[in-house]
Amino acid sequence: MTTSTPLPTSSLLHTEEMILNVGPQHPSTHGVLRLVVHMDGEYVTKVVAHMGYLHTGFEKTMENRTYQQNVTYAPRTDYLHCFGHELAYVLSAERLLGAEVPVRAQLVRVLLHELGRIHSHLVFIGTGLLDLGALTPFFYAFREKEMVQDLFEEVCGYRMNQGYFRVGGLYRDLPEGFEQHVRAFIDHFDEKVDEYEALFRENPIFVDRATGVGVLSAAQAKDLGLTGPNLRASGVPLDHRKANPYCGYAELDFEVPVESAGDCFARFVIRGAEMRQSARIVRQVLDRLEPGPIRDPNRKISLPPRQELETSMEAVIYHFKLVTEGFHPPLGEAYVPVESARGEVGYYLVSDGGSVPYRVKIRAPSFVNLQALEVAGVGGQFADLITVVASLDPVLGDVDR
Numbered sequence: 001m002t003t004s005t006p007l008p009t010s011s012l013l014h015t016e017e018m019i020l021n022v023g024p025q026h027p028s029t030h031g032v033l034r035l036v037v038h039m040d041g042e043y044v045t046k047v048v049a050h051m052g053y054l055h056t057g058f059e060k061t062m063e064n065r066t067y068q069q070n071v072t073y074a075p076r077t078d079y080l081h082c083f084g085h086e087l088a089y090v091l092s093a094e095r096l097l098g099a100e101v102p103v104r105a106q107l108v109r110v111l112l113h114e115l116g117r118i119h120s121h122l123v124f125i126g127t128g129l130l131d132l133g134a135l136t137p138f139f140y141a142f143r144e145k146e147m148v149q150d151l152f153e154e155v156c157g158y159r160m161n162q163g164y165f166r167v168g169g170l171y172r173d174l175p176e177g178f179e180q181h182v183r184a185f186i187d188h189f190d191e192k193v194d195e196y197e198a199l200f201r202e203n204p205i206f207v208d209r210a211t212g213v214g215v216l217s218a219a220q221a222k223d224l225g226l227t228g229p230n231l232r233a234s235g236v237p238l239d240h241r242k243a244n245p246y247c248g249y250a251e252l253d254f255e256v257p258v259e260s261a262g263d264c265f266a267r268f269v270i271r272g273a274e275m276r277q278s279a280r281i282v283r284q285v286l287d288r289l290e291p292g293p294i295r296d297p298n299r300k301i302s303l304p305p306r307q308e309l310e311t312s313m314e315a316v317i318y319h320f321k322l323v324t325e326g327f328h329p330p331l332g333e334a335y336v337p338v339e340s341a342r343g344e345v346g347y348y349l350v351s352d353g354g355s356v357p358y359r360v361k362i363r364a365p366s367f368v369n370l371q372a373l374e375v376a377g378v379g380g381q382f383a384d385l386i387t388v389v390a391s392l393d394p395v396l397g398d399v400d401r
Contacts, residue, residue, distance in 0.1 A: 024053045031396025044385055047377040049370055054400040062360040066326030067093050067167055075161045078398040080123050083116035084340030086165045091336040092347045093167040096329035099301055104292040105169040106247040111285045114278040119148040120341035121271040125196055128390035132209055137199045144192055147185055154178055168302045169295030183286055186279050197272045210265035214376035214388035217262055225368045228343025229270040230392055234262035240339040254281050264391035301327055326355035342366050366398035
């Protein structure tokens, strides 16, 4: 019988840091993102996010298109909550112009804005739990997600990247029967949120993997510039629908869900609660919708009604000038913050009096929120890092704009 010689103690204690590249393939990082992860065994000691793999150049492109043409680019920046970026862009342009948007147009904007929030949060829950190996919730969440996109297709003609809002109002009015279809969906939706929450709040595996993971205190969240659900999950109740109301939100009755734990579990819980509030807002909008105009009547901003083109030369001239040249806002700058599904989004527009913006700067929430990964992702195991990325809900088009 032979005995093995024990290894020297110094050899057993020798360790060295391991550096892993995570990405930039799409599936594991919610977009084309590269993470350089420093590890001591199974534990993450440092995370560095490398962005830019999906750079679109939208800001510079928008500086070479008319104000109305730029509505095409805004929704593509965040393809999960398209209406959030659309709304932020047109509100800033309307502030430059001093446009007067009719009440019906504002209510329709809120309606679609909140349906878009529900759509985005459904994708968050489905894909976020899928990242952790839970396949079933993906099918539950995407069942209603497809129903929301059916509503978008009905009103806009597109399921994504709608481009439905216009500077001064809307592209066209709601189709006949649309309000009834939305109400039927909302009545169906409330009980479905109970299903989603049961799938993660009552799942002991998920609770163990998300509770106490990726913690961000209120002070850290504010220092990092977080906004939206990620900030409110850390106990800070900032919501621009309440703090800086737009489109008549000041007249709507809804609550701002807040959690205090600041961990991954809280960030999932917040989004479930927000979907309930969005459904509550949608019901109020449906009750308030009345027939009326959907565009600013100023012909220097809005295209004249199509029927006028057959009888009015003046209408033809305005139509021609708006389509070929666009309108000319006065000298100035504008920024209107909007509460998207990911937090504060806004378009800083500078006008030099021309028909195209002199400068466009997008305040994209995913770009700001993603830096929190370098704090929240450190200290836990590598498997926890995936949970943290999922809970921050980045959209890389919103980052690499």
